[in-house]
Amino acid sequence: MWQGLRSGIAREVIEKVRPLIDNQSRAPAAQVVTTPDLGSIYLNAQPWSLTISDNMHTTFVFDREGRPVSCFLGGGNYRFGLSGDVLLKVAAPQSPKLRRRLPAEEAARLRATVHAHVARIAAGVAHALSDELRGWLDLILAWDEARAQADRQLFQTIYKPVSIVPPDQYRALVLQMTEGCSWNRCTFCSFYRDRRFRIKSPSDLRQHIRQIKAMLGRGIGLRRSVFLGDANALIVPQPRLRELLEVVRDELPGQDLYAFLDIFGAEQKTAEEYAELRDYGVRRVYIGLESGDEAVFGLLNKPGSPQQCVAMVERIRAAGVQVGVILLAGPGGATLARQHVAQSITTLAAMGLGAGDMVYISPLIVPDDGGYAERARELRVEPLSQPALDAQLVELLAGARAAVGGGARVALYHIEEWLY
Ligand SMILES: C[S@@+](CC[C@H](N)C(=O)[O-])C[C@H]1O[C@@H](n2cnc3c(N)ncnc32)[C@H](O)[C@@H]1O
Ligand code: SF4
Incomplete structure (x- = not known):
């Protein structure tokens, strides 16, 4: 920084x-x-x-x-x-x-x-x-x-709650270039239910960054990178995204940039557009695969499919941008556990991840709202006991390590460890 x-x-x-x-x-x-x-x-x-x-x-x-x-x-x-x-x-x-x-x-x-x-x-x-x-x-x-x-009060005038970033970005400077999630309908994810999706204008983004810099003062020196929030900031159509990234470059020159992107959002960009993002400093894009199994994936109501996720990861990596792939431990309960683990490992192996890529395993914390619990009940999905969830986590970590060989890093992602 x-x-x-x-x-x-x-x-x-x-x-x-x-x-x-x-x-x-x-x-x-x-x-x-x-x-x-x-x-x-x-x-x-x-x-x-x-x-x-x-x-x-x-x-x-x-x-x-x-x-x-x-x-x-x-x-x-x-x-x-x-x-x-x-x-x-x-x-x-x-x-x-x-x-x-x-x-x-x-x-x-x-x-x-x-x-x-x-x-x-x-x-x-x-x-x-x-x-x-x-x-x-x-x-x-x-x-x-x-x-x-x-x-604290100043923070609340600058930021909406910063709901989550990937673990390797816990020391990032977060910019809310967009707010919320453009999909916001996954049954298990309640991070952005409190806000509508919004793309900041270039002038709003510039003001946002200047307010952040003024608030942090010399504290900014502890920030190692820049994370573009919220849930899928890179979904912004390329001409508008270019304008926003110019503002970021102008205000925070030379920074490594990171962001989430959902599978549907990832499909909206061409290989050339990813190469342009790389030139703007985008180093890694984090995508929630969640499960490689179609039935579990359906239960989650994610946009896209596991196969599309593999294709998107290939497109992004081919442009010289690293990826972070996130898998859940526990969705589909005991009923779908075998196929969730097996298909998730197979899907990861198909991605051909390499050095600089990351795989995160996030133990599912079932939210009160969102529909996951209802849907699971309708499909007569038996929940996993805590020891069985712990065992699945260990199995996914080991399976993912074997699937990616020595290239990518595999680690635990616990959404309750995050604080900004
Ligand atoms: C901001 S979200 C996803 C990024 C992107 N919008 C996508 O859908 O790919 C980051 C990650 O948090 C994890 N997550 C969200 N809700 C969760 C929950 N209730 N329990 C465990 N992990 C959760 C998911 O693995 C998700 O991919
Ligand atoms: S998992 Fe991603 S796409 Fe789904 S609601 Fe959460 S942030 Fe949005």
């Missing part, structure tokens, strides 16, 4: 931090201070983040504006979203991993705990720190609850 911003609107931001970055080659970026009261406090300043470790058992990470990013506290891993939401993850041996979004009051209490913890550390060690590290602590302590709430 740093390279790409050199000539963008963030030039003044870069000028502000340049002395710090230049200093880092001379002054130590990391210091350990030990006091009788606090024990060993370790501070490590990277160009775009600061890590504070309290006696190796509590760790805090902040961005270059002092905004909390994550912490490890009391055995829990917390991630702080730009939205103001906080996600708690706890991995314990022999039990399922806990993933929980904190209610607002609990999130505020956690922020207060982090603030008080850093204030205590600052009071005990600031005298022994370099100017640079003291500067970091001042920035961090300026993030009181009022500032966090103001940031």
Whole structure:
């Protein structure tokens, strides 16, 4: 991100931090201070983040504006979203991993705990720190609850909820070039039910990007790529898409771009148009295959078919754009489990994926609405027990790895792990 911003609107931001970055080659970026009261406090300043470790058992990470990013506290891993939401993850041996979004009051209490913890550390060690590290602590302590709430409200004026991105894009800068999903009728997916599909005009997109840059400030340095939201941003007809990508290039030059696309949307583009997207910096397109089995696919009400997905993946890859293919674990329940696994692996194998491509397996979380549960009941589909779902997940991961050989990476996608 740093390279790409050199000539963008963030030039003044870069000028502000340049002395710090230049200093880092001379002054130590990391210091350990030990006091009788606090024990060993370790501070490590990277160009775009600061890590504070309290006696190796509590760790805090902040961005270059002092905004909390994550912490490890009391055995829990917390991630702080730009939205103001906080996600708690706890991995314990022999039990399922806990993933929980904190209610607002609990999130505020956690922020207060982090603030008080850093204030205590600052009071005990600031005298022994370099100017640079003291500067970091001042920035961090300026993030009181009022500032966090103001940031949350600002976020809501810029973004609709950022429902999901693929796991390798969790550190992306998300641009809502479009809002919602142009299909929005899959029985299992409730990510975009709260909004109508909309394509931003070039001027709205420019304003959106400028607002994001102003909100993030130097925090933008932690963002590694640009994800074009929402559900199928690349479905935009090519002439309009070109105008929008020109705006992105102008505001965020040199960035690698990523986006979702559904199978139907993928069919609307020619091989030449994909090659043009590659030239605009589109590096990988993520498509939900969900299942290689026709019966399961029908239950999901996805547009297109598994065979069309194979053809689209071939078209996109031939243009030099990588793909991320997403499969569900669990759709079709126990009744269709055998054919879901077998056909999904066969379909993946037919895609001829290679280096840079990704396969994700996402355990199905049946939503309350959308029609999946009703349809499954009508077809007398027996749900999978949790152990059977876990076993299918393992089987799909192993089968997918065998199907793609050594080329593409295969990984778990858990939709409840996402936070922006
Ligand atoms: C934004 S969606 C899909 C992208 C694109 N619109 C498409 O249909 O191909 C991203 C992925 O989230 C996963 N997903 C959506 N709803 C889910 C659910 N209820 N449980 C598990 N995974 C889900 C699906 O695998 C889906 O492909
Ligand atoms: S799975 Fe994709 S196409 Fe289907 S509703 Fe969700 S975002 Fe839209």
